[in-house]
Amino acid sequence: MNKRTGAIAGAAAVAIAGAAIVLPHANASTDQPAALKTLSAHSATQLATSLKADLKDNGAGWYLDGSKGHLVMNVLSEDDAENVRAKGAVARVVQNSMTALKSGTKTLRESAAVPGTAWSIDPKTNKIVVTADRTVTGAKMATLTKATNGMGEGMVTVKRSQGEFKRFDGGGAGSAAGGAAGSAAGGAGDAAGGAGDAAGGAGDAAGGAGDAAGGAGDAAGGAGDAAGGAGDAAGGAGDGGGGAGGGGQAAGPVGGSAIFGGNARCSLGFNVTVKGAPAFLTAGHCGNDSKTWTADQGGGQPLGTVADSKFPKTDFALVKYDDTAAKPQSAVDLGDGSTQEITKAAEAAVGMKVQRSGSTTGLHDGTVTGLDATVNYGNGDIVNGLIQTDVCAEPGDSGGAMFSEDSAVGLTSGGSGDCTAGGETFFQPVTDALKATGAEIGAGGGDNGAGGGDNGAAGGNGAAGGAAAGAGGAGAGNAGAGNAGADSAGAGDAGAGAGDPGAGAEDPGTGAQDPGAGAQDPGAAGGDALN
Secondary structure (H helix, E strand, O other): OOHHHHHHHHHHHHHHHHHHHHHHHHHOOOOOOOOOOOOOHHHHHHHHHHHHHHHHHHEEEEEEEOOOOEEEEEEOOHHHHHHHHHOOOEEEEOOOOHHHHHHHHHHHHHHOOOOOEEEEEEOOOOEEEEEEOOOOOHHHHHHHHHHHHOOOOOOEEEEEOOOOOEEOOEEOOOOOOOOOOOOOOOOOOOEEOOOOOOEOOOOOEEOOOOOOEOOOOOOHHHOOOOOOOOOOOOOOOOOOHHHOOOOOOOOOOOEOOEEEEOOEEEEOOEEEEEOOEEEEEEOHHHHHHOOEEEOOOOOOOEEEEEEEEEOOEOOEEEEEEOOOOOOOOOEEEOOOOOEEEOOEEOOOOOOOEEEEEEOOOEEEEEEEEEEEEEEEOOOOOEEEEEEEEOOOOOOOOOOOEEEEOOEEEEEEEEEOOEOOOEOOEEEEEHHHHHHHHOOEEOOOOOOOOOOOOOOOOOOOOOHHHHHHHHOOOOOOOOOHHHOOOOOOOOOOOOOOOOOOOOOOOOOOOOOOOOOOOOOOOOOOOOOOOOO
16 A cells, blocks of 8 residues: 555545544434423423423413323424423424414404303414304304404314303202102102102101201111111211212312302312411302302201302302311312312313312313313303313302312313213313412311311201211211210101101111212202202
8 A cells, every 4th residue: 555545544534433423413413302201280380381481472382292291382483492392392383372362362352252152272273262152143153253253264263062151050959848849869858748858868748848958867876767868877977979979088078069058059179278267169159159158958067158259250269167176178079988189289281181079970080171261151251261171060060179180270160061961161270269369278187077076067966967967068977876876856857847757767768878879969850959
């Protein structure tokens, strides 16, 4: 090899060596994003909050890819997309900024305030999704169409709902005097002469009056009344069927428990504290229905008094427990005899998997589908800033808890459809309610109900104190017959003032220890139970 050839070969060797060093760095360019992070809903929210602060006006919303556990951020430029990917999230370059989308919702509020409509921002489609229920026809539909057409196809999507948007508070189920058979939580209130009342159970009545607040007649020593399933369970409280039974193993009311005020029935949302005092959150339209709330329809088990109620525009109420020493459990009823502990509040995210507990339909699950939702229930009742979901609900579920694992997320407001046909349901964000009221999640733990001890809020054994065992009420722990079978105000009697013990008064029947499938629901069999 001559010198010239050797020099060329040497140069080639140096070039190859250099390439061996340079090429690996080229392969690690910004074209290869950081590994995507698999995140919980809570972690995704934290990362999204950080990215939103970095992106400022260049962000266009975000959502969770539930199947993969990835955070998806909408951005307006490829430069912003690279920054998002560098932090382990998926980036999508979209057309509409969040500023533009929010401006679009303002336009709808000003020009299309049509009863029976709702809209929310959907980051998955990067559009405003408008839903019109079955009542939106004729001139109302023309008004909506004119407004949405002016916004352009790239900004808004319109769809129809087969249901009708309504609040999900239920009517009260009191006695039906003079002929209509008594309402039927759990099945039956026998009425000799016309009217037996059966809130939460079955109170037999002679002459048209039987008393049955929250489940009639205490069972002394375990016998007692049981037409359709009332009767207190010795050694424990009857559990309401269908998941609506007010707290499972919890001693007092928890998220999803039935609450009663005036002629209304709603559901408890979350137990909270306000400057150390016990309280709970429910829907604002429930708070407007009544100032005082009880754990039973008859009013024998007082729970609390409304301290703050906001509806419309927003939809939350704060109810302070009458017993300032109460320590209700920070939990939600799962309907199977167990509860889910609630330790914190969380912001909702589109794609988040959630569950809802309510006193009518029990536990159901679904997904968050939209944020910053507005729903027009009619009669001027327009609520903004809601969470839209595909979770079902029905009248009586209002105020009930929507949660994700141990995080409080929303309070049931209203929607369309039911738990047979399905539909959409809107929720008041819990974080907004907490901020507005100064409340904090939790109420000091505690194993006892709002009434404390074994006897419940009403105190003793007898019909007044024990009847609430099946009503999901405060102090549903060892009440009534569970207290050694002693007699108080009529144990073993078919209800206060019922001259005739009636059918089944001495016979525990088929449901004596079980409030039955609908014990907490004034339900399908109950004359005026629900609207």
